[in-house]
Amino acid sequence: MSDTLMTPAELEAALREIGAQRYHRRHPFHKLLHAGRLRRGQVQAWALNRYYYQCQIPAKDASLLARLPTPEERREWRSRLVDHDGDAPGTGGIARWLKLTQGVGLDDGYVTSTAGLLPGTRFAVDAYVHFVRERTILEAVASSLTELFAPTIISERMAGMLEHYDFIREETLAYFRPRLKQAPMDSAYALNYVQQHAHTPEQQTAVLDALRFKCNVLWSQLDALYFAYVEPAIIPPGCFVPDDHHGTQG
């Protein structure tokens, strides 16, 4: 913990350094995914588990929205709910994620039931929802700052998956294209917010810790996928078993 106040530029640099070290772009599962080195069943497992993250994002945004004090702040944050939930049935990020799970051959009912989810996914995502509900508004906003690093990973994922997997088409990846525009707008707002609202070294430390926490949320989801479906490929009891699974079931 630093005991001197960073300038806004120094705080941004410190946040970006955390991203460089801890963002899940560096995780071996991401590297396998975008390099085309996963079987279809492993891509299914990723899409299925990641669905739970997508569908809980509005829960965490709504709990923050409920605590924001001004109409200006609430309007800004409300746009995230619109992005994910849409304005009509079949629109919004969650519906677009289902294009992906459909595209890789999963049934909507099975996906949305979350019956085949890895416990590690559920616990990591729920930890994020609880964090945003229980911590300060400043920490809750800061925990969204992984979006600073999203455009690069999304571009890698889209290009790599389209190139390498014959079961992935442009429309399967409908989720990602709008995120290339939404994520930078969201993260610019959140970055400015933490720069303006972290007035003490302790608050700046809390902001950095919130980003570390969030990187852990994303990273450990890929740990769970890698363990269950890549190596040692031991699927926890009751979880999704791909048709082409080469390992064992716990």
Add this chain to the structure above:
Amino acid sequence: MSDTLMTPAELEAALREIGAQRYHRRHPFHKLLHAGRLRRGQVQAWALNRYYYQCQIPAKDASLLARLPTPEERREWRSRLVDHDGDAPGTGGIARWLKLTQGVGLDDGYVTSTAGLLPGTRFAVDAYVHFVRERTILEAVASSLTELFAPTIISERMAGMLEHYDFIREETLAYFRPRLKQAPMDSAYALNYVQQHAHTPEQQTAVLDALRFKCNVLWSQLDALYFAYVEPAIIPPGCFVPDDHHGTQG
């Protein structure tokens, strides 16, 4: 979900069947641990991470205690707090767990800081605390029922660790011996409680689901350990790195 009410004996049998399939005694990390096939650094990682589970148990018990309606029920549940927190400094289950972490060569300050903890451990344990805080009293009590299966795994662990690891001595395992008596008393109470209080098929289903949830909490902690320290042995950023680590760091 069944729509007929089970007898108390049928409910117990259904609970024991869940344990037979999902309790972490079947996890490959447990098998490596008690068979003596782990390096000292891997046993350190297990003891360090499991400390966080131990130290959060009183948090979950206290939150249930706060919601129990009668002095009789509260006195019964209070004994769990006494077991874990003790009656004086240096007594109780948490202090005895530190005998284990000390015995395998870890510094108390590092262990209790939880600085080197795997995110997967933290999220799983926190999920348990939140579950007990947020679900019905019936589900909270039911989630403790993994203790039905504890004596077998504890016996295996004690015998296996003493036999196979020269850095483990009888007093290092001080935590476990009292648990051989406490766990059956606790689980007998909790089993009777859910048999008496689950009056509908829906409540019985909730009891079974609570035990499945808790098995996942224990299982996924071993998934995270296996992934980081056994295979593929990729330690998440910022987590404990044993001196004898053979893999990489994320």
